Amino acid sequence: MFDDASNLIVGLEIGTSKVCAVVGEINADGQLNIIGLGQAPARGVRKGEIVDPATAEEAVRQAIVEAEQMANVEICTVYLGVTGAHVRGFNNRGVHRVLSADRDITKDDVSDVVKNARTINLPKENSIIHDVRQHFLLDGQEGIVNPEGMVGSLLEVDVHVVHGVTNRMQNSVRLVRNLNLEVNEIVFTGLASALAMLTSEQKEIGALVVDLGGGTTNYVLYANGVIKHTGVFAIGGDHVSNDLGHGLKVPLSRAEKLKLEFGTAVVPEASKGRTITICNELNLPIKTLSLDHLQRIMALRLEELLQIIRQDLEEAGVLHYVQGGVFLCGGGARIPQIAQLAGAIFQAPVSLGQTNSISGLKSALDQPEFLTAIGLVKYGSMRKRKPEPAGFLPNLKTIFTRFLPQR
Amino acid sequence: MSTNTETQTPALETTGTPVIKIIGIGTAGVGLLETLGGAEFAGAARVAVTTDQASLTASTATQKVLLENKGLRGLGTGGDAELGFSLAEENFAALKSACAGANVILLVAGLGGGAGSGITPVLARAARETGALVLGFVTLPFECEGNRRCAQARASLDQIKAVADGVICLPNQKASKLIDDNTSMVDTFRISGGLLAEAIRGVWQLMTRPGLIQIHLADLCALVRDKNSEGVFAFVESSGPARAREVVEKLLAHPLLDEGRALTESDAVMVSLMAGRDLTMGEVNRIMEQITRQCERAQVIMGASVDDAWKSRLSVTVIAAKHSHPPVEPVEPGAHRSGRVAGRATPTSGPSPLQMQQREQLIKQHAAAGRRKSDTKMKQELLPLVTIAKGRFDKSEPTIHKGEDLDVPTYYRRGMPLN
Numbered sequence: 001m002f003d004d005a006s007n008l009i010v011g012l013e014i015g016t017s018k019v020c021a022v023v024g025e026i027n028a029d030g031q032l033n034i035i036g037l038g039q040a041p042a043r044g045v046r047k048g049e050i051v052d053p054a055t056a057e058e059a060v061r062q063a064i065v066e067a068e069q070m071a072n073v074e075i076c077t078v079y080l081g082v083t084g085a086h087v088r089g090f091n092n093r094g095v096h097r098v099l100s101a102d103r104d105i106t107k108d109d110v111s112d113v114v115k116n117a118r119t120i121n122l123p124k125e126n127s128i129i130h131d132v133r134q135h136f137l138l139d140g141q142e143g144i145v146n147p148e149g150m151v152g153s154l155l156e157v158d159v160h161v162v163h164g165v166t167n168r169m170q171n172s173v174r175l176v177r178n179l180n181l182e183v184n185e186i187v188f189t190g191l192a193s194a195l196a197m198l199t200s201e202q203k204e205i206g207a208l209v210v211d212l213g214g215g216t217t218n219y220v221l222y223a224n225g226v227i228k229h230t231g232v233f234a235i236g237g238d239h240v241s242n243d244l245g246h247g248l249k250v251p252l253s254r255a256e257k258l259k260l261e262f263g264t265a266v267v268p269e270a271s272k273g274r275t276i277t278i279c280n281e282l283n284l285p286i287k288t289l290s291l292d293h294l295q296r297i298m299a300l301r302l303e304e305l306l307q308i309i310r311q312d313l314e315e316a317g318v319l320h321y322v323q324g325g326v327f328l329c330g331g332g333a334r335i336p337q338i339a340q341l342a343g344a345i346f347q348a349p350v351s352l353g354q355t356n357s358i359s360g361l362k363s364a365l366d367q368p369e370f371l372t373a374i375g376l377v378k379y380g381s382m383r384k385r386k387p388e389p390a391g392f393l394p395n396l397k398t399i400f401t402r403f404l405p406q407r
Numbered sequence: 408m409s410t411n412t413e414t415q416t417p418a419l420e421t422t423g424t425p426v427i428k429i430i431g432i433g434t435a436g437v438g439l440l441e442t443l444g445g446a447e448f449a450g451a452a453r454v455a456v457t458t459d460q461a462s463l464t465a466s467t468a469t470q471k472v473l474l475e476n477k478g479l480r481g482l483g484t485g486g487d488a489e490l491g492f493s494l495a496e497e498n499f500a501a502l503k504s505a506c507a508g509a510n511v512i513l514l515v516a517g518l519g520g521g522a523g524s525g526i527t528p529v530l531a532r533a534a535r536e537t538g539a540l541v542l543g544f545v546t547l548p549f550e551c552e553g554n555r556r557c558a559q560a561r562a563s564l565d566q567i568k569a570v571a572d573g574v575i576c577l578p579n580q581k582a583s584k585l586i587d588d589n590t591s592m593v594d595t596f597r598i599s600g601g602l603l604a605e606a607i608r609g610v611w612q613l614m615t616r617p618g619l620i621q622i623h624l625a626d627l628c629a630l631v632r633d634k635n636s637e638g639v640f641a642f643v644e645s646s647g648p649a650r651a652r653e654v655v656e657k658l659l660a661h662p663l664l665d666e667g668r669a670l671t672e673s674d675a676v677m678v679s680l681m682a683g684r685d686l687t688m689g690e691v692n693r694i695m696e697q698i699t700r701q702c703e704r705a706q707v708i709m710g711a712s713v714d715d716a717w718k719s720r721l722s723v724t725v726i727a728a729k730h731s732h733p734p735v736e737p738v739e740p741g742a743h744r745s746g747r748v749a750g751r752a753t754p755t756s757g758p759s760p761l762q763m764q765q766r767e768q769l770i771k772q773h774a775a776a777g778r779r780k781s782d783t784k785m786k787q788e789l790l791p792l793v794t795i796a797k798g799r800f801d802k803s804e805p806t807i808h809k810g811e812d813l814d815v816p817t818y819y820r821r822g823m824p825l826n
Contacts, residue, residue: 046803085806234806235813242798243816247825252799293825300817308808 008073009384011376012064012181013081013189014056014172016045016215016238017331019063020370021078023071024377032358032381034374036071037365038063047234048083048189048216050171057175064179077182079376081189082129082172083216087164089188089230091134092120096155103151105138110148110155117159127166129188134158134226143224160227162188184380190218190230192375195382197327198222199356206324208346210309211372212332214238219309223321231312233305237331240301247297248289254278258294265302266337267295302338306345322348329353333368425510425614429607430454430534432527433491434462435517435546435600441467442604443515450615454505456530458484458494458522472505474498474526484521488559491525499533502526506534511614512541513607514571517600519548519556524563531571543567543574544607546599550580573728575638577603577663584662602663605642609724613679613710619686622677622710638729639669644722651690654723655697664727670701673727678709681724683717694723702727 007026013019023036040062044052068075094117098109118131136144137156147155173183194209206223214237221229240263245255262276274291313319326346328338330353339350353368358378365374429451431440437455444453444467455468463471474494484490495502506512512534516523527543534541545564548556568574582599590598613622641661645653659667670676678698680691691711699707705727800806800814807813811820818825 046800047806051803085804233808233813234804238799239814239816242800242814243818246798246816247818296823297816297818300821300823304813304817308813 007384008075009377009380010067010075010078011081011192011373011378011380012060012078012176013192013373013376014045014050014060014175015042015189015213015372016048016236017213018042018369019056019059020373021060021063021067021075022365022370022373022377023067023073023075024374024381025071026381026384030385032378034358034365034377036067036069036073037370037373038066038068038070039370040066042214046215047085047236047238048213048232049085049168050175053171053175053178057178060175061179064181075181077184078176079380080172080176080183080186081192081372081376082164082169082186083189083213083218083232084164084168085216085232085234086126086168087129087162087188087218087230087232089160089162089227091158091160091228092117094118094157094159098153098155103153105147105150105152105155107148110136110146113155113157114159117157118161120161122163125165125167126163127169128161128163129169129186130160130162130191132160132162132227134160134228135224160230162191162230164188185383187376187379188218188230189213189372189376190220190232191227192379193218193329193372194220194222194227194327194375195378196355196358196371196375197329197353200225202324202327202356206321207327208313208322208325208348209327209329210306210342212236212305212328212330212335212338213372214331217305217309217330217332221313221318221321223318223324228318228321229313229316231309233308235301235305235308240298243297243301244294248294250278250287250289258289259298262291262294263298264295264336265299265341267292267299268337271295298335299341302332302335302341303345306342310345322346324348326350327353329368329371331369426452426508427511427513427611427614428452428454428506428509428539429513429515430456430505430530431466431468432456432514432516432530433520433523434459435520435523436515436527437462437466437468439515439517439600439604442600443607448611451611452509456502456505456522456526458491458526470505472498472501474501474522484525486521486556488521488524488563491521491523492529493525495526495529499529502530502533503537506530506537506539509534509537509539512537512539513610514541514543514545514567515603515607516543517546517548518560518563519552524559528563528566528570531567535570535572541571541573542610543571543576544603545574545576546582546603547576547578547580549583573638575606575640575726577606577640581663602642605724606640606726609640609642609679609726610677612681612712612724613677619713620709620711622679622708626708638726639663639665639673640724640726642722642724644720646720650719650721651693654721655694658698658723658725659701664725667701669727669729670698670705670725671703673702673705673729675728676702676705676707677726677728678707679724679726680709680711680721681714681717682711682721683719684713684715685719686711686713686721690721698725 009024011022019040019042021038022034025033025035027033040059042056042059044050044055050056064075094113096109096113096116098105114133135142135158136147138144138147138150138152139154169186173186176183190211193211197209198207203222204225209220211218215234216236217233219231220227241252241255241259244259245252271291275288276291277285277288280286313322326342326348328342328350332338333353339352343350353371355366355371355374358374429440429443431437434457437457440453440455452470453468454470454472455463455466456472457463458474460473463473514527514531516527518524531541531543547560550557564576577599579599582602586595586598641658641663643654643657643661645657664670680694695709797814805812805814
């Protein structure tokens with residue numbers, strides 16, 4: 001493919017509030033450099049999924065063109081981020097009996113057990129986005145990284161599977177293909193954000209990445225170096241604006257502005273009894289609102305969102321892994337006091353959107369909103385550098401090709 | 408059936424099993440009575456009461472009461488409920504004697520016509536005066552039968568509710584959801600009649616069949632007595648290995664139970680299970696657990712019986728009773744009728760014991776109403792049914808998490824006051 005020769009990697013995220021394209025380049029030392037970024041306000045996307053392809057396509061085109069100009073390259077293929085309420089993650093275990101006489105575990109045994117773990121009972125309309133190997137178990141002994149060459153009779157493997165509804169993911173693939181771009185792979189955006197933010201050390205200790213997007217909130221929990229849990233809730237910044245519009249009886253566009261100007265995740269004592277006067281374009285006052293109400297409406301929504309995530313982790317039995325830290329990204333990471341709120345809910349240190357895993361990134365690009373797209377580039381570079389990285393199964397590409405034919 | 412006259416006479420309390428009379432009223436009621444024959448109902452005395460000689464001669468009922476006067480010329484009431492009502496009042500003594508000697512009286516009628524709507528309330532009162540437990544099983548007419556019949560049926564139902572211990576009502580219009588459009592008219596009536604017969608059969612089995620878990624008459628009385636209740640019922644049947652799950656599913660999707668909503672609103676629920684010898688405790692548990700979860704407020708009684716002839720079949724009859732609101736109008740029947748009829752038909756003399764009884768009943772109902780007020784808090788969870796504008800998410804796929812629609816503003820769901 002053209003890209004293989006050029007060492008160019010492009011990540012494209014079609015978000016609910018904006019489309020973001022990031023161009024990365026692998027230099028001679030094998031290092032990843034971000035060389036371009038384009039963004040455009042998205043329209044025609046709700047809750048992370050496309051509802052109006054025509055307007056969404058226009059936004060994608062703008063973002064791609066901007067990225068092309070900045071990087072001075074021509075973009076042909078992209079790694080595409082997908083999300084939406086239909087995306088789910090769960091853990092599955094594959095079992096394989098070692099039948100050879102000497103009980104030596106061969107490469108075939110390893111590929112068999114991985115294959116077994118992948119055969120899962122999904123609804124017909126769903127397909128797998130990722131299946132990430134976690135750990136091997138040999139005769140019940142946990143925590144084996146590579147069993148090849150070891151001796152045992154029962155080999156098991158845990159994989160984390162992320163899957164979604166094929167047709168709904170196909171929508172964004174179709175849109176990108178309409179722009180004469182090839183899609184290398186589709187990637188769950190939560191996973192991409194985590195790749196951009198976490199160092200391997202943080203993945204080892206345990207870390208929760210929460211991407212507070214416009215239409216969806218994606219979260220990924222890493223521990224012991226592997227993905228333990230993923231999830232999506234179709235709640236995001238749009239909901240905050242909508243709540244404000246509903247509660248304060250102002251139009252959505254105004255609510256959006258108020259959110260950016262006065263929004264906070266924790267209501268400060270000082271805002272009690274204070275009011276805001278909103279003016280029209282001639283600077284004449286139209287309406288007076290209570291600041292306290294605005295902030296309480298917003299705080300309630302954000303607190304509920306984080307509580308639901310916490311509850312989900314608790315039910316999955318993985319909440320204790322969060323102690324390593326909570327990493328927030330997406331536009332929601334810009335909300336004042338959000339770190340304080342997240343810290344109180346998860347009882348863990350909180351850090352806000354910074355890429356830790358990519359060298360040579362211009363600081364102007366190191367913004368929480370761009371992290372997902374940067375993570376997509378990072379994902380692409382990992383796929384490129386080692387065709388079979390430890391965590392990802394070899395035939396991911398073949399899985400993906402199922403999305404490509406226009407059936 | 409020739410055994411009937413003997414069955415009435417023995418002393419009621421000594422026999423242990425209740426003496427049950429099934430009384431069919433009007434053409435529809437008498438017709439339904441025919442379907443309730445056979446060996447299964449051998450223990451019951453069946454009484455036909457009507458104004459129409461023709462339907463009475465065709466009936467196989469063990470006892471027949473013809474209400475006649477010269478004015479009718481043997482042609483029936485012609486759909487006039489007031490005529491039926493005044494006829495019944497004239498023959499009150501005859502009706503009362505027809506009811507005598509039973510512990511339980513089941514009234515079967517199709518409301519809407521002259522005889523059914525007119526006679527049934529009077530008969531219910533007569534039956535109550537003999538001291539029996541009175542349960543009404545009535546159908547309401549299809550909407551297409553015209554508003555006069557519908558109005559007549561509604562008025563009659565209110566009167567029956569006021570005097571009977573319990574009324575189980577099958578609105579034909581609702582039952583028509585169970586019947587597909589291509590069914591012939593004749594079959595439709597037969598099926599809706601069949602449904603009512605199923606309800607009667609369910610109650611019958613409950614009371615008479617020696618069950619694994621028997622519901623005694625006393626339980627049933629305690630459940631419906633003086634509660635002035637209006638009931639709905641459903642009958643479902645299934646067979647095969649997954650039958651327990653299937654019956655529950657069918658039950659909760661049953662149109663007559665408003666897809667299970669009727670259960671949540673009910674105050675008393677009676678469940679009768681019937682199956683072959685292979686009925687397992689696990690199945691009973693599963694069914695009862697699901698049903699009781701639906702109706703947390705209700706008092707639930709259940710009975711289970713076994714029939715050797717039933718192989719792998721399982722049927723469940725559910726009767727859910729909701730206590731109606733205390734009637735505001737005086738309950739004395741006839742009092743809110745037109746002056747013409749009231750003038751003619753007041754054989755009740757002075758402040759009868761019935762009135763005393765009704766007064767007590769009213770007091771009890773008020774007490775129940777007080778209780779209902781405290782229940783309102785539990786019903787709060789129904790609130791999301793009220794449409795709340797979801798702004799920009801109005802038309803998108805709702806984000807439901809644990810039964811909560813998260814698209815609705817959080818402050819709204821949490822009830823944060825905005826002033």
